[in-house]
Amino acid sequence: MDCVTKSSESLKMSENSLRVFYVEDVFVVELREKTLLNAALVGRLNAQLTAIAKRPGMRKMVLDFSEVRFISSQMLVSMLALNTAISEADGELILCGMCGEVRRVFRMMNLQKTLRTVSDTVRALKHFGVKPDAPGYIRYMGRSKRS
Numbered sequence: 001m002d003c004v005t006k007s008s009e010s011l012k013m014s015e016n017s018l019r020v021f022y023v024e025d026v027f028v029v030e031l032r033e034k035t036l037l038n039a040a041l042v043g044r045l046n047a048q049l050t051a052i053a054k055r056p057g058m059r060k061m062v063l064d065f066s067e068v069r070f071i072s073s074q075m076l077v078s079m080l081a082l083n084t085a086i087s088e089a090d091g092e093l094i095l096c097g098m099c100g101e102v103r104r105v106f107r108m109m110n111l112q113k114t115l116r117t118v119s120d121t122v123r124a125l126k127h128f129g130v131k132p133d134a135p136g137y138i139r140y141m142g143r144s145k146r147s
Contacts, residue, residue, distance in 0.1 A: 017044070028125075034070070
């Protein structure tokens, strides 16, 4: 998959655990690990996500869980901290693409009241007002879940 960025350079993350794209003024972060259970991995992801959240101009972030099948409580705490950091900077975090097991954990922990979730990246981008003809938007067409 090609990287769509504001510049010709993409953000590179260690061990390909994350993939970051820009679509207009929205940072789209794809989590590329199937299991987020290992404490060291979750700690590294947390540090990387926090660094992205602190980037100048970062006010809108979509975190795509499409490839994630299992998630630890430590990762849930990281998502809450990330949401707080982004909110304190007058930004917004949207989580999307959760499979049944990850969605079940979120519901069990009652996190849907704290963390905004939508079914897929297309819906998240629409929430942020990104128009379908925006550069980079096309990569998400066809990945939307039809209701």
